[in-house]
Amino acid sequence: FTWNVIRRSTEGRVILLTTHFMDEADLLGDRIAIMTKGRLECCGTSMYLKALFGVGYQLTLEKGAGFADVAVKNLIRAALPESRVLSEAGAELAFQVPFSASRAFPELFRTLDARAEDWSVASYG
Known part of the structure; x- marks a missing residue:
């Protein structure tokens, strides 16, 4: 407000x-x-x-029950090789992503959308 x-x-x-x-x-x-x-x-x-x-973007994923930790991290490392895990606490996994990596976002997000249910990714942004 x-x-x-x-x-x-x-x-x-x-x-x-x-x-x-x-x-x-x-x-x-x-x-x-x-x-x-x-x-x-x-x-x-x-x-x-x-x-x-600036250091870039922060990509945060909310983990669901049965979260496919290895598969998700492998996908993000393959799509965004310059990214690094910023924090991993509770149901949240956050990556620091350089501005230069933004060109890889569309394909990464399509893959996350397609596999979200199988990998128990509750949300991301």
């Missing part, structure tokens, strides 16, 4: 918002400034900052 109010209020105005969450800044800001220890370190568009500081 709050994000919608802010987004509707921006036309013809300058709105200054502080946040610790990059996704929130990305969604709400035309320009984003990064401060460290009270000093302005960098300012620019979301795309500029991601190109400068």
Whole structure:
């Protein structure tokens, strides 16, 4: 609700918002400034900052009962060889994927969709 109010209020105005969450800044800001220890370190568009500081995407899978751990990891390593396991806790498996790997996403997602039930992949994104 709050994000919608802010987004509707921006036309013809300058709105200054502080946040610790990059996704929130990305969604709400035309320009984003990064401060460290009270000093302005960098300012620019979301795309500029991601190109400068970003490490890529995070692909997160939600494991169902009977999750095919080896098959899923093998698929992701084959499709995205530069990816690495970021975390594996409980029912969640997360990979860090470089921006350059995005060209492999369509085929990977088609395969995940086709095998989700067999491999007990509850969801991914």
